[in-house]
Amino acid sequence: MSNKKEGGPELIVSRQILSIAQRFSTGPVMGRFLRELRDNKRIMANKCPKCGRHQLPPREVCALCSVEATEWEELGPEGAIRDYDIVYYSSPDPLTGETRETPYVLCWAQLDRTQGDAPLWHLLNAPDLSKVRRGLRVRVVFSEERDGTMGDIKYFEIIE
Amino acid sequence: MAKHRGAGGRVAICAVAQTKFERDKWQVRFQGMLWEVVEKVLRQTGLQFGAGGIEAAVTVSDDVFDARTISDGAITDVVGAHHQSEEKVAADGAQGVYYAAATILSNHHDIVLLAGHCKESQSASRNQITHLAFDPFYTRPVGLDYVAAAALQAQAYMARTGVTEAQLADVVVRSRKWARENPVAQETAAVTREQALAAPMLAAPIRQSFMYPVSDGAIAMILASEERAAELTDRPVWITGLGNCYDSFFLGERDLAGNFSLERAAKKAYEMAGVTHPTDAFEVVEIADQYAHQQPQYAEGLALCPARQGAKWLADGGPEKQHVNRSGGMLAGNPLILGGMARVAEAVIQLRGEAGSRQVPGAKRALAHGATGPAGQLQTVVVLEN
16 A cells, blocks of 8 residues: 655555454453343442442442452342433444444443442433433343343333 | 652662462453452551552553553552552563652652553463564564564574573573472473473574463552651661663664663662672572573673673573572563562562572572563663662
């Protein structure tokens, strides 16, 4: 591939794709969250024993108190949209290369019973974009085929 | 903000914790692995995060090994940097020691948490990762990675000094022998010279046995100003010398058989520490020998023996006499980016008298070395005293 500005020398540009095979451990905490999605269709958050705050996604240590967050509670599956965004460019899935249909809606939904700021981040199924607003009640819809990934959640649906 | 202490202030390492180094810590995320050691140094010192306690963290990690950009963002929960200060060193952890000490000497903070992690097992091939350290136009297309670069260095070094393959095998044999005395070491299975020489050839003359193994692990330390150190430990280990130096990025511009950058890094550290005769200045020496030939080569660069005399140094039992790598060294297994940090950790353990069956009795002064980049492009030298 080459670029040539009129009257100037050719400036060569090299196109490359970087590809590195990786395998990520999920560990006992993130691993439990994903296992619960897959096996029990439940959104489980861990909870700090000191401040009572939920963490979603669950992490090993409470970010505020620096103690292990060892308690677990089920949140949702219903909640309310906190913030949302309507995306108009096609964003390819890095694993499959497939692009989503645009526009699509991404949102944070604070699930019922959540303590602290720990909203769940996922797609919103919104055939009518004019209905999307902050505070809208939504419900988690799980995928039929589940494999212990965030794809086990299909999307949020709007509670009519 | 720390009290102004001006030039001449001292920095102590007040606590150290390491995970066991293992080939594949598949059970934990790197965050969980790091928390294991952070929690230990908090307990050792009684410190908490926040005002009056740990107000700053310096972390050591590699974005490409972590497979995410600015990968320190993923560990703020664990290093107390959620709503606090954190800075990342994307080089060997000995550079993290340097940075943390500078943070204290420059009066920014009195107490710093230094935390490093790497899971080399996360990638299918370390060579794919280190290949990316090279430029995309000139060297990558020809297939350079760190093993190939180290092999060029080994060829040049062995041709100049006459160090033999059998001598490199003996370096490995000795590493395994001492590693068995180190509870956190990874490669502890005894190996004979013949077995080491029969290992598969990776890039001549580097055999699999001559290279550090795939390794996962984490290390944490607490560094403090002289004013605060006494609150945290009754056995502070003082950093008395620091030096580093880069060599050229392009291997062809370097003298690969020599030690241009290491000699300069050592000179700076020795001058700072007042070391005039390095051959007998240290009771403990820890060299980041990612590859077996680097142990004699870097011993030359550290002036533990005369330049070009690495073969004689090995033949005369230099490593044993000068107490080099009683931890097992890097050949016994540390992630690439923690090689020098693990050397500093071992130096601290030795100077605190906590090294058990590998303890050098009465150790007063230690030398720790780390290297970053292909064929040791960046060299870091740390002198520590109790």
